Amino acid sequence: MSELNYPGETSSFPENSGVYQVQSEPPAQQRRSKGAVGTAFAVALATALVAGGGAGYLAGSSQSDGTSATSSTSSSTVKESGDAEGTSQGELRNPTVADPKEAPSGSVEQVAAQVLPAVVSIEVATPRGSAEGSGSIISADGYVLTNHHVIAGADTPGSEMQVTLNDGSRHPAQFIASDVNTDIGVIKIEGVNDLPVMQFGNSDDLRVGQEVVAVGSPLGLSATVTSGIVSALNRPVRASQGGGESSLMDGIQTDAAINPGNSGGPLVDRNGRLIGMNSVIASLSSGGMGDGGQGGSIGLGFAIPSNFAKRVADQLIEKGEASQPMLGVRVSVMQSMGGGAVVAGVEPDSPGQRAGLKTGDTITRLNDRPIDSADALIAATRSKEFGETVTLEVQREGETDTIPVEVTLSSE
Secondary structure, X not given: OOEEEEEEEEEOOOOOOOOOOXXXXXXXXXXXXOOOOEEEEOOHHHHHHHHOOOOEEEEEEEEOOOOOXXXXXXXXXXXXXXXXXXXXXXXXXXXXXXXXXXXXXXXXXXXXXXXXXXXXXXXXXXXXEEEEEEEEEOOXXXXXXXXXXXXXXOOOOOOEEEEXXXXXXXXXXXXXXXXXXXXXXXXXXXXXXXXXXXXXXXXXXXXXXXXXXXXXXXXXOOOEEEEEEEEEEEEEEEEEEEXXXXXXXXXXXXXXXXXXXXXXXXXXXXXXXXXXXXXXXXXXXXXXXXXXXXXOOOOXXXXXXXXXHHHHHHHHHHHOOOOEEEOOEEEOOOOOXXXXXXXXXXXXXXXXXXXXXXXXXXXXXXXXXXXXXXXXXXXXXXXXXXXXXXXXXXXXXXXXXXXXXXXXXXXX
């Protein structure tokens, strides 16, 4: 059986025991700090996985609650031994960074040498437990981009957060803000300056088959580099967090090995530019991390596109919260027999109402992108820019029409 996990964080939360059930319909809520997320796809593949009995997990996060032997136990053993024992196949722990000029041009070696100085390991300790993940330095004065589920709870009283740089130095970090709806968060390393900074690429230019490199700290093995390709684009990935909350990303699918601890780390192109943030993996475990099942990479990992991550991160830094473009319609979780997203309601004075959308309409395409589910429509809309006009293909009473809609600001 297949299931979905967070690949980048080791956490111990006794209340959840690391198991997160898939939700069919997420609420439109936003939190700035709490929760860890389990995932499900709104695409045909993901539907098959969920239908096969897979429970949702956070990819990039291995769970430990101190009451049973979990993957974090083996993780700490590996970290203490300091050798290659327990390292996943295809991964190398290499804290020494070569000079990029000495590596062959365009090689993984060159990319690693360029990128590793701007990648950090993150450790969070809260009254409920602990978590580990990865992050990318996005400003010389210490702002770090990571996943919400890596730093969830870091702003609660009694919590502490520490970041380890590639040179091995450890520094306290401050929680800035995070958005549960998008699984994006920002922290700031304290007492630093002139740090190396990750360069952003344009995720809109990605192509299937393009070579990519993933960097992070899987299972506590810092400075781990893996390589692969972009396997697919525009994969709507739903992550439920318990407590009625969930996140949704328009995922970049990759076969680069991503394992627990990779969450929040960068996915970069062969020029060393950030084109995605590693967030979710699918695994073949039937019981999740730490129950004896197989919880590692099977070549199905998912990253948040960099253009979207940067937009949300900028909002979190400037405003402490994030907003997304919206159509102003409610969509049914029940899929149409012919596919598409069924409009269950239209908000008054919304872009959808002004464009003439009606309850019962089935939206089957947004611009040139096919829409086969409610999540696909939400993810596609969020990926657009505020004020952008999109063209919807709508089926109504047996006829097909095209309707232009200007997406606008949402505070959800």
